[in-house]
Amino acid sequence: MSDTVALSDRSAPAVLTARNGVLGALSDLFWRKPKLLLFLMLLPPVLWLGIVYLGSLFALLLQSFFSIDEYSGMIKREFTLKTYGELLQPSNLDIIIRTVVMATLVTIASAIVAFPIAYYAARYARGKWKALFYLAIMLPLWSSYLVKVYAWKLILSKEGILNWALAKLHLTGLLEAWLALPIVGGNSLSVSSTGTFIVFVYVWLPFMILPIQASLERIPVSLIEASADLGASPGQSFWNVIFPLALPGVAAGSIFTFSLTLGDYIIPKIIGTSHLFIGQAVYAHQGTAGNIPLAAAFTVVPIVVMGLYLWMAKRMGAFDAI
Amino acid sequence: MIAAVSFENVSRHFGSVKAVDQVDLVVQPGEFFAMLGPSGSGKTTCLRLIAGFEQPTTGAISIFGERAEGVPPYRRNVNTVFQDYALFPHMNVLDNVAYGLKVKGVPRIERIRTAEDALALVRLPGYGTRKPGQLSGGQRQRVALARALVNRPKVLLLDEPLGALDLKLRENMQEELKALQKTLGITFIFVTHDQGEALSMADRVAVFNDGRIMQVGTPQDIYARPASRFVADFVGSSNVVPPDFVKRHCQRDGWGSLRPEAIRVSTETNGTGIPARVVSVSYTGAATRLGLDAEGLRLHATVPVGAIVPEQGADVVLSFGANALHVMAADA
Numbered sequence: 001m002s003d004t005v006a007l008s009d010r011s012a013p014a015v016l017t018a019r020n021g022v023l024g025a026l027s028d029l030f031w032r033k034p035k036l037l038l039f040l041m042l043l044p045p046v047l048w049l050g051i052v053y054l055g056s057l058f059a060l061l062l063q064s065f066f067s068i069d070e071y072s073g074m075i076k077r078e079f080t081l082k083t084y085g086e087l088l089q090p091s092n093l094d095i096i097i098r099t100v101v102m103a104t105l106v107t108i109a110s111a112i113v114a115f116p117i118a119y120y121a122a123r124y125a126r127g128k129w130k131a132l133f134y135l136a137i138m139l140p141l142w143s144s145y146l147v148k149v150y151a152w153k154l155i156l157s158k159e160g161i162l163n164w165a166l167a168k169l170h171l172t173g174l175l176e177a178w179l180a181l182p183i184v185g186g187n188s189l190s191v192s193s194t195g196t197f198i199v200f201v202y203v204w205l206p207f208m209i210l211p212i213q214a215s216l217e218r219i220p221v222s223l224i225e226a227s228a229d230l231g232a233s234p235g236q237s238f239w240n241v242i243f244p245l246a247l248p249g250v251a252a253g254s255i256f257t258f259s260l261t262l263g264d265y266i267i268p269k270i271i272g273t274s275h276l277f278i279g280q281a282v283y284a285h286q287g288t289a290g291n292i293p294l295a296a297a298f299t300v301v302p303i304v305v306m307g308l309y310l311w312m313a314k315r316m317g318a319f320d321a322i
Numbered sequence: 323m324i325a326a327v328s329f330e331n332v333s334r335h336f337g338s339v340k341a342v343d344q345v346d347l348v349v350q351p352g353e354f355f356a357m358l359g360p361s362g363s364g365k366t367t368c369l370r371l372i373a374g375f376e377q378p379t380t381g382a383i384s385i386f387g388e389r390a391e392g393v394p395p396y397r398r399n400v401n402t403v404f405q406d407y408a409l410f411p412h413m414n415v416l417d418n419v420a421y422g423l424k425v426k427g428v429p430r431i432e433r434i435r436t437a438e439d440a441l442a443l444v445r446l447p448g449y450g451t452r453k454p455g456q457l458s459g460g461q462r463q464r465v466a467l468a469r470a471l472v473n474r475p476k477v478l479l480l481d482e483p484l485g486a487l488d489l490k491l492r493e494n495m496q497e498e499l500k501a502l503q504k505t506l507g508i509t510f511i512f513v514t515h516d517q518g519e520a521l522s523m524a525d526r527v528a529v530f531n532d533g534r535i536m537q538v539g540t541p542q543d544i545y546a547r548p549a550s551r552f553v554a555d556f557v558g559s560s561n562v563v564p565p566d567f568v569k570r571h572c573q574r575d576g577w578g579s580l581r582p583e584a585i586r587v588s589t590e591t592n593g594t595g596i597p598a599r600v601v602s603v604s605y606t607g608a609a610t611r612l613g614l615d616a617e618g619l620r621l622h623a624t625v626p627v628g629a630i631v632p633e634q635g636a637d638v639v640l641s642f643g644a645n646a647l648h649v650m651a652a653d654a
Contacts (some may be wrong), residue, residue, distance in 0.1 A: 225375055226408035228395040230422035231473060240425070244412050 064296035073290060083293040087301070092281070096301055099278040102193070103261035103305075106200040107208075107254045113201065114208035114253065115246075121209075122216035137206045145203065149270050152199045156189035156271065163188075186273060196272035200261050207256035215249025216242070251318035258309060262302035278302060324387040326351040326477055326509040327372055332381030333533075334367050341367040343533035344381075349477075349511060351386075354503050356520040357513045359530030360556065365513045368530070369479050372511065373402050386476055396425075401470035402479040405486075407462045409454035415441070415465050416450030422473040440468040443502070460491045467499075471506070480512035484519065496523050517557050521545060529553050546581075547648055554579035554650065561585075561621045568649055571596075576649045584646035585623035587612060588639045589632050595641035600632050616640055 019028055030037040066075050067082045086092060121133045140148065155162050166172050179185040179192060186192030219242060227237040265279025276284070278298055286295035313319070329347040333340065342364045349355045357365040370376040371383060374395035383390045385400060401422070409418050417424075419440050423433035441447055444464035454462055463483065470478055483499070484492045500523050503510045514520050520527045521541040528538045529552075537549040548554035551562050561580040568578040588595065598616035605611075609624040610631045623640070625631050632638050 220406065220408065222404050222406055222408035223410060225373075225395070226402070226404055226410075226469075227421070227425075228375075229373055229400075229402045230425065230469065231396050232421075232425040233396055236425045240421070241410060 060296050060299055063292050064300050066293045068291050068293055075292060083297045086294055087297050092298075095276050095278060095281050095298075098275060099262055099302075100305055102197065102200065102277065103258045105197060106204065106261045107257045109197070109201045110205055110208040110257045111212075111250050111254060114205060114212055115250075118209050118212035118216055118246075118249075121213045137209055140203075141206055146266070148203065149199060149267055152195075152202065153190050153271055156195045156198070158188040158190075160190070190271055191273060193273055193275075196268050199267050199271050200257075200264070203267065204257040204260050207260065208250075208253035211252035211256075212246055212249040215246045215252075219245045247318050251313050254313075255306070255310070259302060259306050262305060323351065325349060325384065326353065326386060327511065328384045329368070329371075330382040330384075332368075332371065332378045332383055334364075334371060334376055335379045340533045342371065342378075345533075345535055347528060347535065347538070349509060351509055352507050353509055354500065354523060354525045355509070355511045356524035356527045357511065357530060358515070358517060358520040358527050358557070360515060363530035364533035365528075365530045366481060367533075369402075369481055369511065369513050372477065373400055373479055374398050399473070399475055400477045400479060401473055401475040402481065403463075403466045403470050403483050405481045405483070407454075407466040409462055409465055409469070411454055413453075414450060415446070415452050415454065415457070418454065418465060419450075419469045419472055421469060426473075437468070437472055440472040441465075443471065444468045445498075459486055460495070463487065463495065467502075471508075475508065477509045477511060480510065482513055482515070484516075485514075492519075499523065521557070529557065531556070548579050548650060550650055551577050551579075554648075559622060561619075563619060563621075563647070567617065567619065568647065572644060572647050572649070574649045576651070579648045579650060580621070580642060580646060582611070582622045582624045583609075583626075584642050585621065586641045587614075587623050587625055587632065588641065589630060589636065591637050591639055593639050593641075595639040598638050598640050600634055600636045600638060603631065603634050614638070614640065 019025055063075075064083055065079050065081070066077055067080045068074070069076055087096070117137075121130065125133050154160055157163075163172070163175070166175050175189070178194065179188070184192065184194045186195070189195040189198070223241055223245070224237055227241045228234070232240060263279050265277065265283050268277040269280060278301055282295045282298045285291040285298065325348045327347070327349040329345050332342060332345045332347075334342040345364070345368065347368070357368055359365045367376060371378055372385070372390075374390065374393060374397075378391060385398065390398065410421065413421070416434065416437050420433040420437035423436060428436070438447070438450065441449060444467050446461060446464050446468065449457070449461065449465075454465065457465065463486075467483075480499075484495050487495060496519060499510070499512075512523070521544070524541060526538060526540055527544050529536045529544060531552050537544060537553045539547075544553065544557050548557060548560065554560040554562050559582055561582060563578045563580055565576055565578075568574055568576060572578075586595075587598075591597070596616050598614045598621070600612055601615050601620070602613035603610060604613075606624075609626050612623045612625060612632070614621045614623055621640070
């Protein structure tokens with residue numbers, strides 16, 4: 001009984017407390033109409049995306065249907081597919097094929113290199129090791145992209161540390177044999193497609209590791225235990241359970257590595273052969289050549305390729321486990 | 323007869339935590355065996371030791387006479403129904419059930435037929451093409467059961483199999499599991515923290531506490547003759563009474579256990595017995611549960627439907643038969 005006495009001794013608060021001030025009124029309004037708050041929060045980003053981003057993309061697409069007057073160099077503002085026809089010229093088609101093949105190889109290599117790292121981070125790293133993992137993955141992203149690419153130029157050059165290390169290991173002959181090959185070879189690694197490939201894989205690797213790690217982390221341990229319990233060897237568990245469930249992560253990572261490689265123009269300019277990639281072609285056509293329609297048409301290529309890629313990934317069931 | 327599962331002085335330590343501490347255990351073939359205990363008592367670790375997900379720190383584990391230490395889960399003919407069912411979300415029900423056969427290399431046609439039989443066994447025929455995400459909790463549980471049974475395991479392990487189901491479904495599944503076990507004749511070992519479930523389903527029960535087994539026996543043994551205060555307290559709602567109470571009322575030594583339903587409550591205050599006061603009255607449907615204050619002890623008694631129920635604050639007299647008070651051997 002004494003409990004109730006102690007409670008009723010205190011001054012009883014009002015049943016409905018009064019709101020205080022404009023902020024209070026605003027809170028009440030948003031509480032009653034949550035969609036209003038949502039609308040106000042989404043308005044700025046939607047405006048940004050809608051007008052600045054999609055709008056400029058649309059303007060770009062429009063440009064690709066114009067053409068350039070070969071004599072005056074002026075843009076003719078009338079609808080034509082002539083510019084797209086130019087894309088199919090052997091020299092331009094070369095650029096497209098080179099870029100898509102490079103993006104595909106970079107994506108495959110990134111996935112192969114990233115998977116074990118992501119697997120370790122998701123399944124084994126705990127506490128400070130996990131923090132160290134994130135630091136190691138993110139740290140390269142904090143330093144300038146240009147600095148890293150130029151650092152790689154030094155590493156891959158004839159006088160670079162890689163050649164020095166290979167010489168110490170008596171493997172210079174192997175490197176020379178590789179560089180003597182057509183397409184992938186060159187005078188040194190820093191001016192070969194192989195060098196471009198190595199640097200692409202290095203620069204985009206974090207974008208592959210993180211989504212794979214996130215998808216691996218979402219796989220409950222009990223699923224892997226259940227697989228083993230039902231008689232699956234570790235290898236069978238990996239291919240039947242872990243890999244299919246990590247596939248959305250691989251797909252997400254590959255979207256990054258594939259599209260970033262398709263659009264990049266700095267890495268192939270600094271490291272690699274004199275053959276152009278799509279990004280470099282866009283840069284050249286919109287700048288020095290002043291051929292904006294062809295530059296725009298080149299820009300459409302990665303968009304179409306990515307669309308095809310996503311459609312294929314979906315058909316192959318990469319997103320089934322989401 | 324060779325034991326289905328036997329533990330000899332098995333311990334499993336995680337650093338300084340003794341999850342399982344010097345456990346000896348024998349489970350007979352064809353038995354429905356329950357491991358009962360509060361969370362963290364070591365019962366699930368014992369199950370995982372049998373499945374092979376954990377290895378003992380010390381001691382010997384045998385499954386049908388074969389030593390199992392160091393043998394990985396995929397080389398044990400033991401299957402598990404997981405607490406969260408652990409169904410593969412990217413496979414349909416049939417592929418989930420057929421998984422054990424697939425990894426063993428059973429041809430596709432044969433494994434589909436066997437998996438369909440297993441689905442029929444758990445009364446889910448025709449559900450094969452659905453994904454686990456499209457099933458209710460009870461259906462998922464059945465799929466998990468079918469998936470574990472499809473390999474014809476020598477021992478089936480069930481980790482809190484009914485924990486996530488609602489009451490009605492749980493009662494149905496209890497009966498079904500029991501019937502299934504009788505039909506198949508497979509040794510079932512299941513882990514639960516639900517006393518009622520353990521008592522109603524199992525042939526024998528092991529009560530766990532702090533990584534040790536406190537008592538192993540039939541449900542009747544455990545319920546009527548608890549070996550220790552912990553068992554009396556944990557299994558059901560027994561009144562645990564101290565040695566001086568036991569000494570006064572039945573002239574024996576040790577802690578006692580007095581079942582609430584064995585206490586007779588009389589409102590005739592001039593009768594013989596222990597005077598007590600009613601502190602609380604709660605209606606539970608089948609009976610009314612009284613909280614009583616007697617000789618400075620807090621006791622509980624149940625009054626069956628139809629009997630006179632005293633009011634809160636009323637003075638009553640308690641009595642019980644001479645053999646209703648069970649004196650426990652162990653002190654703990």
